[in-house]
Amino acid sequence: xxxxxxxxxxxxxxxxxxxxxxxxxxxxxxxxxxxxxxxxxxxxxxxxxxxxxxxxxxxxxxxxxxxxxxxxxxxxxxxxxxxxxxxxxxxxxxxxxxxxxxxxxxxxxxxxxxxxxxxxxxxxxxxxxxxxxxxxxxxxxxxxxxxxxxxxxxxxxxxxxx
Numbered sequence: 001x002x003x004x005x006x007x008x009x010x011x012x013x014x015x016x017x018x019x020x021x022x023x024x025x026x027x028x029x030x031x032x033x034x035x036x037x038x039x040x041x042x043x044x045x046x047x048x049x050x051x052x053x054x055x056x057x058x059x060x061x062x063x064x065x066x067x068x069x070x071x072x073x074x075x076x077x078x079x080x081x082x083x084x085x086x087x088x089x090x091x092x093x094x095x096x097x098x099x100x101x102x103x104x105x106x107x108x109x110x111x112x113x114x115x116x117x118x119x120x121x122x123x124x125x126x127x128x129x130x131x132x133x134x135x136x137x138x139x140x141x142x143x144x145x146x147x148x149x150x151x152x153x154x155x156x157x158x159x160x161x162x
Contacts, residue, residue, distance in 0.1 A: 001052070006024045
C-alpha cells in the first residue's frame, strides 16, 4: 500500500476554499469557481501514502492569477447633450470624452459617425473634441456625433453626443 498515494490541499483561510483535488489519487487541482483576485496564491498540497505507518510530504504550489477577460472600455456617460455658440472659431474645445476605467491600458478615441463634413476634430489620445471650422447655426443647427473608445483594435464602448 506504500505505492498508493492520496493528495489533499491543506486548509488555508484565504484560498483553499477556491480549490479542490478532483481525484485524490491523481492530485489534479481544479478551481471551484471564478477567482476574483489578481495576485499570487500559495497552496500547500500534501501527498500521503496508504502504507503503515503512513508517510507524507508537502509541497507549496504557487499560482499566478491573471485576468483573461477582454477589456471593454465604458464611457463615464453614454449620452451627452452640449450647446455650442455659433462663431466660436476653430479649435474651440467642446468636450473631453473619458472612460470609467482604463485598467492601465491605452485608450484610443475615434469619431464613428456624424462628422462626415469634417466640422470637428477629436484627439485620439486625450478624447478632446474641438471645432475644426467656425460653426454656423444657419448652415447646420444640430450635430449628432458617435464616438468610440478602443483599447488597441478591440471593439468597445460608444457614446452619442447631440
